[in-house]
Amino acid sequence: MNGRFEDTDVLVVGGGSAGFGAAVAAGRQGLRVTLLEATNKVGGVMAFCPGMPWGGAYPADQIIGGMIEELTNRLQSLDLPAAEKRPCSLENFGPEIIYDHDIATLTMFEMLEEAGVGVRLNTIAFEPRMMGPEIQDVRCCDQNGMITIKPRVVIDCSGDGGISAKAGVPYSLGDSGGNMMAVTMSFHMIGVDWDAAFAQQDPYFQCYATKGIAEGRLHPDIAKLYLMKAFHKGSVFCNSVHIRDVDGTNPDAISRANLEGRRRCHQLARFLRSDVPGFENAYMAQLSPSAGVRETRKLEGVYRIKGADLVRGTKFADGIVSCDNPVDDVMRMDAEMTHDAALKAGDYYTIPFRALIPEHIPNLMFAGRILSADPVAFASARGMPQCMAMGQATGTAAALALRDGCAVQAVDVEELIASLKEQGVNRLGGTPQPKEVTVSALRR
Numbered sequence: 001m002n003g004r005f006e007d008t009d010v011l012v013v014g015g016g017s018a019g020f021g022a023a024v025a026a027g028r029q030g031l032r033v034t035l036l037e038a039t040n041k042v043g044g045v046m047a048f049c050p051g052m053p054w055g056g057a058y059p060a061d062q063i064i065g066g067m068i069e070e071l072t073n074r075l076q077s078l079d080l081p082a083a084e085k086r087p088c089s090l091e092n093f094g095p096e097i098i099y100d101h102d103i104a105t106l107t108m109f110e111m112l113e114e115a116g117v118g119v120r121l122n123t124i125a126f127e128p129r130m131m132g133p134e135i136q137d138v139r140c141c142d143q144n145g146m147i148t149i150k151p152r153v154v155i156d157c158s159g160d161g162g163i164s165a166k167a168g169v170p171y172s173l174g175d176s177g178g179n180m181m182a183v184t185m186s187f188h189m190i191g192v193d194w195d196a197a198f199a200q201q202d203p204y205f206q207c208y209a210t211k212g213i214a215e216g217r218l219h220p221d222i223a224k225l226y227l228m229k230a231f232h233k234g235s236v237f238c239n240s241v242h243i244r245d246v247d248g249t250n251p252d253a254i255s256r257a258n259l260e261g262r263r264r265c266h267q268l269a270r271f272l273r274s275d276v277p278g279f280e281n282a283y284m285a286q287l288s289p290s291a292g293v294r295e296t297r298k299l300e301g302v303y304r305i306k307g308a309d310l311v312r313g314t315k316f317a318d319g320i321v322s323c324d325n326p327v328d329d330v331m332r333m334d335a336e337m338t339h340d341a342a343l344k345a346g347d348y349y350t351i352p353f354r355a356l357i358p359e360h361i362p363n364l365m366f367a368g369r370i371l372s373a374d375p376v377a378f379a380s381a382r383g384m385p386q387c388m389a390m391g392q393a394t395g396t397a398a399a400l401a402l403r404d405g406c407a408v409q410a411v412d413v414e415e416l417i418a419s420l421k422e423q424g425v426n427r428l429g430g431t432p433q434p435k436e437v438t439v440s441a442l443r444r
Contacts, residue, residue, distance in 0.1 A: 019035060082103040164299050170299070185291055192235065224337070305374065325386070356372070
């Protein structure tokens, strides 16, 4: 067989916030880690929508800790601070972190380098090959041809869960009807007079949106203008262009969405300059290089998080990150966008480790927006800080599984939680459990 062959302890597929967290965590445990990213830089949603705030990092106003806190602290400690915490202007969202996109991306690359992670950009993982119940190797390709990587553990952080699905993990697409959230293209406006632009009380600029739609100058789906002060003074992050009915697993559909999204973004930028006070002398910058996909496959894990778990504020015994994000549902079935509170104010729930592991494959985990969750829970749990923490948990669990020579389903949950706490992750676990609790013991 032609091609190149490599082996590694941990193969992380996807370099978004979850893959970053998984790779750094595993590398810091002394493992050989290979991170594959299909595009030309890490970040995932950060890369597709530059400047997208890190929302959900402060459940009940306490930071989740761990990797996102370390990354934020590194940015804040620079001579010219490159991140800050601020309140979100949208209802039911807690404080968020805004940052300099390019400095944040550089810092993430540096953290990967410091952890000894082998980063392969512009590399696609397309086929797992099985030996019995395990993933034996993963076939990948870059511009130089085929690569076969033989890992001891695979962590799928791809966003679409393709490797897990091909390995036999059951999954669902979108909601019960197969409807997936709209994809998004964002941009910045530079040179905005903040005082004039944000003088009005309506955070959604609906009077302007209504006028633009009525006059045929804005697409009907832009009924609200999601305009937020960005990190640098005079810059505004525009997160208003959402394209519905796009299957994020279909490259042709994404290509069509990219063209349509660019049209709508330029249309909106022209409208802002001509009609919205404060934007008269502004210009567009940092247009999304490709549509940001919110939702495709949700994999079937040992446990599926449910909307009812959120309402109850469930703190799972194997909880690996806290969350109080609203149910942020973006145009699944129609043009409606909701962000209803997921649970009572001041409370939070945790995401269980069991939602990141399949029932049977002993050397596979997954993290990020492919976690095992119903549509309601997914719409809350998908925040970038939570995804990064999910990755951190799976990277840590990989080290425990390899040390003990056990399946990921048999990882000592109590030791995993203790390790994450030592790494600075806050509000973990739930009801105290007997020593050496495993995932199997938590099954109902």
